[in-house]
């Protein structure tokens with residue numbers, strides 16, 4: 113998913129520096145040798161502030177940075193006998209770290225605990241829910257209840273459960289997925305942590321007691337096996353969380369939604385329905401998964417060579433369908449994509465897949481097989497970088513080189529509002545350039561084939577059915593953005609729910625529920641915690657710096673000043689990263705050095721060191737803005753030496769009294785000779801390798817699926 117809000121860059125065109133498409137060049141040096149100022153100091157400061165504001169606004173789409181004038185975030189305390197429902201995540205968009213807390217006096221459960229793979233910030237892999245509020249109620253937490261095994265419903269568990277331990281309840285497949293993601297998690301679990309899972313049977317209506325609550329899971333159709341609706345009987349009344357769903361009358365695994373049980377519960381009385389809202393603007397009904405079966409058989413009948421099918425890695429029913437079609441055509445099946453193979457292994461182990469012996473072949477063995485014998489099922493239908501399909505399209509795949517006669521089927525549609533369309537389009541470009549024929553769901557009519565994908569989510573008539581079956585008193589749309597949830601409320605009102613009994617709540621809002629009243633009574637801390645490729649958490653402050661560095665670059669200036677004379681002891685070291693290439697700007701650099709020398713001579717002896725550095729930073733910012741129109745991050749480093757004999761060598765031959773930066777900058781032009789860790793290249797190489805391993809493990813997992 114793309115940023116939650118449009119990226120608002122209020123930056124005017126840069127001036128007086130670069131023109132579009134032009135390299136950054138020194139400005140006005142012909143008539144202005146660092147002397148008279150053509151650009152006001154205010155303009156330079158405004159430019160810097162603008163860069164900061166831009167970084168803040170991008171970051172604030174995900175994270176609230178505490179500002180200086182902000183009061184500390186208060187936790188919410190209310191021990192009245194109302195039920196409290198708090199969406200810690202997922203109330204602002206489908207696929208975004210779904211997590212709903214239900215709290216009653218001294219007990220609480222969490223429904224779903226997902227991650228958000230759509231966070232578009234540098235070096236960030238995904239986001240999880242801010243758990244600050246859980247700190248204050250950790251003693252109340254009794255269980256995690258999982259609707260289904262997509263990452264936007266379970267991906268937060270390996271981060272959050274070890275910090276706030278409680279057993280995880282789910283269907284057999286969901287628990288299989290939970291164990292899978294804990295098993296594949298990159299970081300070690302804390303000492304003494306033990307994963308506790310409780311498998312519930314979604315077919316028998318078994319009810320388990322959890323604190324003062326009773327939990328039941330009900331079978332529902334979606335795009336992953338073992339999807340369930342959570343029924344939570346609380347002292348205040350019954351609430352139902354649908355999880356992601358559609359009402360497929362003819363699912364491939366014949367496991368239809370348990371509508372009888374839903375109607376039964378509706379007749380018994382449901383206080384509140386929390387219903388998923390991904391595609392509430394789609395009229396009619398979502399076609400059955402079984403409608404695509406014939407399309408695959410038809411394509412396999414005609415395809416002259418190998419067949420490659422890209423789909424979401426956890427859609428095991430569709431994999432089963434492809435296996436069936438392949439077996440029918442006497443073809444072998446190879447799987448590619450780490451996440452898909454991992455889920456397949458789990459599904460086979462738990463008996464969710466029926467695969468005749470000898471059907472699967474390893475991807476490495478496919479090179480020697482006859483083309484017409486082979487079907488490859490793989491990840492990458494959303495154009496994800498490093499996915500199997502992407503590597504094939506770019507020719508970087510280890511075992512597969514695509515050729516004419518090959519057929520590629522993309523059995524998915526771009527995830528709505530994800531921005532994946534362009535990525536898929538460019539991958540399809542590359543596939544066509546290789547001469548293969550690409551079948552896409554969108555162009556099925558041109559190709560004369562049937563549907564190749566159906567959504568895993570409901571359409572309007574199914575959302576209506578859910579409300580009709582459960583007959584809730586109160587209605588809370590969940591797992592969708594404001595607009596989708598608003599439309600869901602319109603559907604509910606049309607179905608006879610009084611508008612005053614509906615609520616379009618935001619993340620963090622505390623919904624209080626009694627048998628006759630629903631209202632928002634407060635707000636708890638909420639937001640996004642950012643996770644990098646290693647699984648480590650990253651502070652928003654770090655990301656703000658990264659955003660600013662990405663926009664404007666960095667200039668560090670290392671000065672060695674003789675305390676006695678108040679003059680520069682050596683020529684200043686200037687380091688530029690991502691700002692300008694210094695070798696192309698020698699004239700500017702010379703002017704800059706002269707300016708630095710002058711600034712030190714004028715001011716160093718007159719003011720204390722901290723003030724000197726602050727002034728120096730302003731001065732450099734102004735100088736660079738005036739000459740280039742750019743506003744990089746400026747880091748002045750001042751080493752003060754006691755004087756005496758004038759040093760010729762670099763600053764680290766002296767004892768620095770003051771040093772701003774502890775890390776040696778990357779190797780490159782004009783790197784200063786400050787003390788450095790022994791082998792930064794080695795550390796960087798190690799880190800890079802680890803990142804890549806983590807990344808390939810994480811990528812290709814279904815962030816969310818349609």
Ligand SMILES: [Zn+2]
Nearest residue numbers: 262334356817
């Ligand atoms: Zn889902």
